Amino acid sequence: MTADELRKKYLNFFEGKEHAVIPSFSLIPENDPTALFINSGMQPLVPYLMGEKHPKGRRLVSIQKCIRTVDIDEVGDATHHTFFEMLGNWSLGDPFESDGIGRAGYFKREAIKWSWEFLIDPKWLGLDRNRMAVSVFAGDKDAPFDEEAYDTWKDIFKDNELPETRIAKLPKENNWWGPAGETGPCGSDTEMFYWVGDPKEVPKSFNDDNDLWVEIWNNVFMQYTKKADGTFEKLAQQNVDTGMGLERVLAALNGIDDSYKTELFWPIIEKIEDLSGKKYGSSEIITKAMRVVADHIKAAVFMVADGVEPSNTERGYILRRLIRRAVRQGHMLGIKENFTIEIAKIVQSIYAEAYSEVTDNKVIEETSKEEKRFRNTLEKGLKVIEKMFPTGFKILRKDEIPPRTTDVDTEKAFYVFQTHGFPLEMIQEELQCRELTVNEGEFDKLFKKHQELSRTASAGMFKGGLADTKEKTTQLHTAAHLMLAGLRKVLGGHVHQRGSNINGERIRFDFSHPEKMTEDQIKAVEDHVNEAIQAKVDVESKEMDLSEAKEQGAEGAFDSKYGDKVKVYDIGDYSKEICGGPHVKNTGDIKGTFKITKEKSSSAGVRRVKAQIKY
Numbered sequence: 001m002t003a004d005e006l007r008k009k010y011l012n013f014f015e016g017k018e019h020a021v022i023p024s025f026s027l028i029p030e031n032d033p034t035a036l037f038i039n040s041g042m043q044p045l046v047p048y049l050m051g052e053k054h055p056k057g058r059r060l061v062s063i064q065k066c067i068r069t070v071d072i073d074e075v076g077d078a079t080h081h082t083f084f085e086m087l088g089n090w091s092l093g094d095p096f097e098s099d100g101i102g103r104a105g106y107f108k109r110e111a112i113k114w115s116w117e118f119l120i121d122p123k124w125l126g127l128d129r130n131r132m133a134v135s136v137f138a139g140d141k142d143a144p145f146d147e148e149a150y151d152t153w154k155d156i157f158k159d160n161e162l163p164e165t166r167i168a169k170l171p172k173e174n175n176w177w178g179p180a181g182e183t184g185p186c187g188s189d190t191e192m193f194y195w196v197g198d199p200k201e202v203p204k205s206f207n208d209d210n211d212l213w214v215e216i217w218n219n220v221f222m223q224y225t226k227k228a229d230g231t232f233e234k235l236a237q238q239n240v241d242t243g244m245g246l247e248r249v250l251a252a253l254n255g256i257d258d259s260y261k262t263e264l265f266w267p268i269i270e271k272i273e274d275l276s277g278k279k280y281g282s283s284e285i286i287t288k289a290m291r292v293v294a295d296h297i298k299a300a301v302f303m304v305a306d307g308v309e310p311s312n313t314e315r316g317y318i319l320r321r322l323i324r325r326a327v328r329q330g331h332m333l334g335i336k337e338n339f340t341i342e343i344a345k346i347v348q349s350i351y352a353e354a355y356s357e358v359t360d361n362k363v364i365e366e367t368s369k370e371e372k373r374f375r376n377t378l379e380k381g382l383k384v385i386e387k388m389f390p391t392g393f394k395i396l397r398k399d400e401i402p403p404r405t406t407d408v409d410t411e412k413a414f415y416v417f418q419t420h421g422f423p424l425e426m427i428q429e430e431l432q433c434r435e436l437t438v439n440e441g442e443f444d445k446l447f448k449k450h451q452e453l454s455r456t457a458s459a460g461m462f463k464g465g466l467a468d469t470k471e472k473t474t475q476l477h478t479a480a481h482l483m484l485a486g487l488r489k490v491l492g493g494h495v496h497q498r499g500s501n502i503n504g505e506r507i508r509f510d511f512s513h514p515e516k517m518t519e520d521q522i523k524a525v526e527d528h529v530n531e532a533i534q535a536k537v538d539v540e541s542k543e544m545d546l547s548e549a550k551e552q553g554a555e556g557a558f559d560s561k562y563g564d565k566v567k568v569y570d571i572g573d574y575s576k577e578i579c580g581g582p583h584v585k586n587t588g589d590i591k592g593t594f595k596i597t598k599e600k601s602s603s604a605g606v607r608r609v610k611a612q613i614k615y
């Protein structure tokens with residue numbers, strides 16, 4: 001099945017269920033200052049989910065262009081994309097009352113039944129029912145177990161002779177969606193998964209940790225709104241908001257376990273193979289680099305088409321980062337000439353019919369201008385890095401987590417940033433495979449000092465973005481200390497930090513632990529952090545000998561990197577850890593609630609969590 005057939009089938013199916021088709025909105029939100037990009041089909045519909053009347057009635061269907069950047073470090077696997085299309089259908093409000101033009105809304109039972117019909121009926125997608133699993137919300141203090149969704153699935157699974165064990169009951173972390181921004185409509189959801197592994201070996205039950213179960217559709221039952229103080233309030237109306245990722249479903253339909261091998265990516269990959277003389281799939285590093293180039297340039301094309309220009313702040317900064325990261329990965333693949341034009345042209349040809357805006361001339365102009373600006377910098381910067389940080393260390397795969405990392409001289413790293421305009425994240429990427437790392441706290445301090453000294457720093461090209469996120473990053477850094485202490489308290493003393501990456505939006509944190517955390521354990525760690533936040537404890541630091549720090553029981557996973565004198569950060573009874581800072585002065589400065597949003601395996605014996613402060 002082609003992408004176009006899939007798009008048409010989806011719209012036709014829901015038109016047949018009396019939905020009105022609405023066109024995709026621009027990627028740039030119109031009235032939502034809390035969001036940089038549209039990240040879901042429901043986002044532009046928020047006013048209608050909250051109760052306003054939509055001129056086309058209660059039942060809508062659309063295909064919406066989306067950009068998601070929080071997961072950017074997951075790009076490179078087989079299923080995560082920065083740009084994607086979301087197929088979605090909605091019921092706005094009352095299941096029992098007509099909208100005045102002949103269409104009543106609907107709720108859980110209908111939404112689920114239609115999803116199943118569309119996925120399985122040979123008239124529509126005809127997916128293999130035996131490879132399906134679903135999950136529903138298990139219930140917690142904010143909302144009850146979703147019995148109606150569960151029972152609906154139970155009936156469907158029984159009719160289809162599928163085991164009930166393929167219906168998982170999972171917590172909020174898995175089965176709750178929204179709000180799209182910091183506040184707004186949200187609710188429990190039910191998710192549908194397709195087994196992309198060997199069809200003869202479909203497991204009896206769904207397992208969140210197994211990447212061969214790919215989420216293909218999400219039905220959200222939006223009955224709540226999240227308020228600024230973090231509490232949930234029941235909405236006056238019961239909405240349905242569904243979202244199905246076009247790229248993933250297209251792969252599943254064509255029996256492919258890698259969405260980069262579908263028509264929406266493959267011509268781009270072929271072009272990259274051509275330009276680089278390397279083969280997709282020949283090594284993990286090459287595959288990942290090719291995916292990143294394809295993903296990032298595609299997203300860049302759509303952003304420029306909707307009016308974003310590369311710059312140092314907000315949307316422009318994200319666009320700049322995407323193009324530069326693509327250029328960097330292209331360079332690693334051995335492509336020396338300006339190549340983004342070539343890739344952008346392929347993206348244009350793939351999407352010209354469905355989204356004519358991508359054919360605008362400015363797409364090519366802006367992308368190639370940004371590449372040229374960066375290419376000089378890149379080559380010089382890489383040479384400097386090679387000279388400054390000679391290896392002599394083991395070269396790891398890009399995706400491998402170093403068991404131990406050593407801090408480099410921050411001044412040196414800052415020099416590369418300042419003189420060569422090399423973004424910190426790229427310096428980190430370069431250093432990681434040498435088992436080296438920049439201490440981001442120290443780096444931030446230098447950055448601040450430098451900013452005070454010179455407001456016109458010529459090479460501080462990323463400072464807008466850094467400055468904007470600096471405060472949030474510091475809060476998250478302190479939260480990361482509290483979390484590590486919480487993990488050690490809840491799971492045991494075998495837990496040590498194995499890697500960490502913090503930006504203004506989230507903490508990504510790897511630690512040693514052999515098995516999946518339970519829901520209760522996650523909750524207990526969150527409680528440890530939130531208790532510390534509420535207790536408003538001063539964060540104190542003291543310099544001491546390494547031996548003394550150890551005696552005091554300070555945590556520090558990377559002792560090899562420390563000199564004799566270390567700084568120990570003390571947060572009351574909540575944490576004691578060796579670190580370079582910076583941290584908030586008092587835990588009360590962390591404004592919001594700490595939440596672990598994801599927990600999964602990272603490599604053997606190492607777990608990875610993501611966490612955020614929800615405001």
Ligand code: SER
Nearest residue numbers: 040042218241242243
């Ligand atoms: N809002 C939900 C999602 O993005 C369903 O559309 O997954």
